Amino acid sequence: MFGRGKSRPRPWPVVLRDGDLTVRPIAFGDQEQWTALRAASAEWLRPWEATVPPGAHDAPASFRELVQRLHRGARLGTTLPFVLEAEGRFAGQVTVSNVVRGSAQFGSVGYWVGHEFAGRGFAPRAVALVMDHCFMTVGLHRLEVCVRPENTNSLRVVEKLDLHEVGYAPGYLHIDGDWRDHRVYAATREHFPEGVLAHLKTHLSRE
Incomplete structure (x- = not known):
């Protein structure tokens, strides 16, 4: 229950922070930084x-059409499109897509970071922030x-987050010119009673 004068946290738009990391909605004004980072990381991302x-x-x-689509999905409640800023610089994206309500309360999380930001812990922290938001505020029960x-770098992210491998999806997504198999990882809210970010920091402190 929320007391008088207090409002419920809103699922979108929202800004999430953890120290030198900020996760916020993607905006039309991100075009220059988005384009520059993707150009500099083209071979890394391809x-x-x-x-x-x-x-x-x-x-x-175009980038403008991309943002329009993402914002439309956010208004419909089917997408939560974020960018991440590391140390005050544009560093990548985290997007929750395919949000299903009703009896499923499910979403799928995708992410990328520029080459210069890889391996510095920003991706798992950003994903953890978004997962916590989805579980605690958006009300989703399961994330995939x-x-x-x-993709050893991305596999390291899900390992740091301590997500459970739940399956294998042949020909799951068209990537780099062909249909590619994927390993499937998932978690429910019950897996992280203290929160995903708190769990991640505990995990990292033991490494």
Whole structure:
């Protein structure tokens, strides 16, 4: 229950913070930094980036169209599109997509960071912040992360988060020009009674 004069935390838009890391909604004004980071990290990202299969015609034609689509999904409650800023600099994205309500209360989490920010702990912290928001404020019960078996950096993220591997999805997503298999990781709110970020920090302190 919330006392008089106090409002419920809102699921969107929202800004999440942990020290030198900020997770906030993607904005039209991010275009220059987004474009520059992706250009600088093109070879780093290419093997893991979703691509549009031949014959499909629904890919956004511009950054502005991409943001419009993401904002539309946020208004509908099917998407939560975030960017992350590390040490005050644009560092990547975390997006919760395919949000399903009703009896499922489910969402799928995807993320990327620029090459210069990889391996510094920003990705797992950002994902943990978003997962906590989804569990505690948005009201989702289960979150899923799908990772290519060859993507050792992303696999390290889910390992640090202590997510459970629950399956294998052949031909799950079109990436780098072909349909790629993915390992499937998931967690429910019950897995992290103290919160995902708190669990992550405890895990890291023991390494």
